[in-house]
Amino acid sequence: MIEERESKEKEEQKKKKFKGKIWVPLLILFLAAGGGAFYYFTVYQGEGTADARSPAKFESVTLDSFLVNLSGGSGYLRSTITLEYVSGDTESELQKKEHRIRNVVIELLSRKTAADLADKDALRKELKNAINKVLDNEITGVYFREFVTQR
DSSP: OHHHHHHHHHHHHHHHHHHHHHHHHHHHHHHHHHHHHHHIIIIIHHHTOHHHHSOOOEEEEEOOOEEEEOGGGOOEEEEEEEEEEESSTHHHHHHHTHHHHHHHHHHHHHTOOTTGGGOHHHHHHHHHHHHHHHOSSOEEEEEEEEEEEEO
């Protein structure tokens, strides 16, 4: 009888220990789920707002064709250039300062020789930097719609 009572007490203690052991993992799981929900609704969704996900709107304006003599009498260049910019005040500024932009482009192109014009990527970067010095806002790209040289 004593043995039966001791075995029953041991079984009850095991059940109590088992019940205590199951609460700890459940508590950890509950806290982790709560922390994950908090992160999702505060931090994660704050990063993905509609403004941050929508790409910037690019617009462009094409300048009238340029016809310039190349440096050293090595021929001439006829080029039509399109300027790309992010929507905003840049369009009105481009219209107001078109005469300055054209002057900068003509000066830069007329200093080039036919050999200098071979690297069009470098020329685009030079034109972009020169034009951005004239503007308060910034253009994001320079593209050639027409690019003809004659020697």
